[in-house]
Amino acid sequence: MSFKSAPPPGTADIFPAEVASWYRLESAARKVFSLYGYGELRTPVFEYTEVFKRGLGDDTEVVQKEMYTFEDRGGRSLTLRPEGTAGVMRAMLNTEVMNGIEQRVFYSGPMFRGERPAAGRRRQFHQIGVENVGRMAPELDAECIAMLMHFLEECQISGSKLMINTRGAIADRKPAEDALKQYFTPFISSMCDDCKSRLERNVWRILDCKQEQCQNPIKNAPDVVNFFSEESKNYFKRVCETLRNAGIEFTVEPRLVRGLDYYVHTVFEISHSGLGAQNAIAGGGRYELYLPDNNKPVIGVGFAAGMERLLMVQEALKVSPPEDPFKVPVYLISLGQAARDFNMKFANELRKSGIPVIAEVEDKSMKAQMRTANRINAKFVLICGDSELQQNILVCKDMSSGEQSNLSPGDAMTFLKGKI
RNA sequence: GUGGUUGUAGCUCAGUUGGUUAGAGCGUCUGGUUGUGGCCCAGAAGGUCGGGGGUUCGAGUCCCCUCAUCCACCCCA
Known part of the structure; x- marks a missing residue:
């Protein structure tokens, strides 16, 4: 590390x-x-x-x-x-x-x-x-x-x-402080170093001290409220x-x-x-x-x-963790440069209509891209390759059910809007 | 500031009385016939063993220093 x-x-x-x-x-x-x-x-x-x-x-x-x-x-x-x-x-x-x-x-x-x-x-x-x-x-x-x-x-x-x-x-402080000082002075030689300096500087804090040797004097200290x-x-x-x-x-x-x-x-x-x-x-x-x-x-x-x-x-207390607001439910798979060009543009259209999207930018195999989709927990993937471009469709796959269908880009957008 | 603890791969950790090319699991990547994830299988990448010095023929293993971690004191949120 x-x-x-x-x-x-x-x-x-x-x-x-x-x-x-x-x-x-x-x-x-x-x-x-x-x-x-x-x-x-x-x-x-x-x-x-x-x-x-x-x-x-x-x-x-x-x-x-x-x-x-x-x-x-x-x-x-x-x-x-x-x-x-x-x-x-x-x-x-x-x-x-x-x-x-x-x-x-x-x-x-x-x-x-x-x-x-x-x-x-x-x-x-x-x-x-x-x-x-x-x-x-x-x-x-x-x-x-x-x-x-x-x-x-x-x-x-x-x-x-x-x-x-x-x-x-604040006006009550003086009498209370005086009383505390007067009370602690005879004990101070047996108390911790911090308390020794607190005596003059800030007597109140002696009451808060957790040192073993200070506990006895503190226990019997006068109740400041009385002053x-x-x-x-x-x-x-x-x-x-x-x-x-x-x-x-x-x-x-x-x-x-x-x-x-x-x-x-x-x-x-x-x-x-x-x-x-x-x-x-x-x-x-x-x-x-x-x-x-x-x-x-x-x-x-x-x-x-x-x-x-x-x-x-x-x-x-095991309070259940909140849902991660950064989940990206849609992942765009592209096969080939032309498809990637299309997806980069289409991704922006989806985002502008409120759908969080990640588009793959590397020339990776279908399998590799599917693995990525799975890893980032995508709900849906849209697959685009040469044949889809020719027919002006996208393959839309539901990652949890495995079902997929061919949709026009416009239909895919409305479909996803309804789902997300 | 004072004590103690720990520091080996991205993560969690093994590394025996110091001895050849430092390991596992998980994760990652790539494959398991044309473009389909999770499970499974195979393979790969990835570490100057926190850093520096010392002892030794030889140090991840021992010693010193340093940096960092976690915890306690203290203080407080």
Whole structure:
């Protein structure tokens, strides 16, 4: 196997046979999201580096060590988007959302993160995401989650687990952070290196640590919710209520923090077993996102789902693969140059009337051409040789029954139109 | 970034304690009497054994380096 034909680490070619499954995910997304009033927004795959630094938070793992950053010829620092929200919010700046008018958008496309590839984790991966921008209400958070569940249902994905938590308002952070710092400080010498640096940089993430030596201190850590304002607590309560009213099952996971700094209040994650270590198929929450040169945050609630992971779950659940939209049902066999000339022209006429066709261009034997027809799974073949040309007919053969008949080119076209 | 795993034909893999022209199955191509596929039969093509260096009379087999794969840590979608 030649390594030269392999794409760079963590990237993959998606061949036509697999693309059908991607189409299905995307059309499920369009269908469901449009039911909730969401329209598609397409933003660039790269942005000014500052958009992500400022938007996601300088101290996040993603910004610190996973971004594909480069300088363009104009000396601008640009970054391949590691997630979708920051770019969408950048696009929303200076629109009516800044005055509390709601915008509902979804997106899908490639994201880039310089991580070591593993099961369900690539350097270029694809997300479908949704953002409800401009307004804040617990009902919107709940509806966003409900829509995600609806989408998963549409994708025939069952057995997923919804976990939610609250991070409180930004104003609640300080007391909670202080309490956490105070609590962890006596234990910190026995904790892992990452946690040591998190203590000052980002205490919250200690709660998320999975290292053996950190589990004990974490287990008894104070519940941050206790430091939140009544307003924040009520907000979360209301989100939970609305979800229950919608009949959505979930568990409250006080340890659920998530890695990006822009989250406030509601955060959530959906996991699915049977995916390997990366078991999150979607995640999101409410955010207040600050962008360069803007002191007023863009607010909203949203989520992103990993397309590769959704596909993996579908496969694990044995969701039947969609029909290949690239089937070519008609194959034109020609015997001799004159017949080939005719077929090249006739093929185009068939295509213009909506019939997918492949015409053989090589001077191969009848048998060889029949074998090809069989291999590409043609439903019908049209055979043309000198005698057919003389009589102005084509032999039309049904590949599954083996029946064949002589038809004029015009009749053959109408016949095939009726069959395909 | 840190670990471990694997790397032989288009694909899935065999290759015995290092020993002559590197194998199988599937796939592909060509044939099995004039222009008819799938099944069957016959034959053919196709590999500098991921790359580089080393040990050896001799390396696909052993050692080192490198690249890539897959997986785990980490992080998250």
